[in-house]
Amino acid sequence: MLRTAIVTTVLMAALAAPLAVRAGGSGAAAQAPAPITSAEAAPFLGEWILALQGERGPGTFNLAVKVENDKVVADLVTEATPAQRITSISKTAKSLLLSYSFPYDNMTVDATITLTPGTDGKVAAQIDFAGGAYTMTGTASKKEKAK
Numbered sequence: 001m002l003r004t005a006i007v008t009t010v011l012m013a014a015l016a017a018p019l020a021v022r023a024g025g026s027g028a029a030a031q032a033p034a035p036i037t038s039a040e041a042a043p044f045l046g047e048w049i050l051a052l053q054g055e056r057g058p059g060t061f062n063l064a065v066k067v068e069n070d071k072v073v074a075d076l077v078t079e080a081t082p083a084q085r086i087t088s089i090s091k092t093a094k095s096l097l098l099s100y101s102f103p104y105d106n107m108t109v110d111a112t113i114t115l116t117p118g119t120d121g122k123v124a125a126q127i128d129f130a131g132g133a134y135t136m137t138g139t140a141s142k143k144e145k146a147k
Contacts, residue, residue: 054136
């Protein structure tokens with residue numbers, strides 16, 4: 001249900017958004033993120049709960065970031081969807097970027113998760129759907145390991 005509401009909103013916004021927004025910017029050259037190494041990903045490795053809010057309400061996402069065969073990968077799970085494998089992972093100066101796409105109604109919707117550590121020890125989380133046509137923001141909390 002949450003996925004349907006999100007995807008419907010994303011698709012409506014993407015169709016109404018100007019071409020420049022759907023193409024990922026305002027025409028200015030965007031700086032390409034650098035590939036990430038397992039050492040650079042170390043602060044982000046583990047299981048996370050993303051508590052996000054968008055125009056259509058709240059959403060909770062489970063994100064597991066790990067290293068497999070010397071490559072940083074992630075799995076994203078929501079209440080309404082099976083695991084989504086994410087293999088396009090990069091970084092900026094402060095943030096981890098996880099880009100993926102998912103099928104919906106014979107279309108492909110692109111999405112990017114951004115995790116940004118703050119100076120207060122909290123991690124900001126954001127998911128941009130369809131090049132920013134719909135955005136959810138909130139926090140990411142690392143799951144505690146079972147003892």
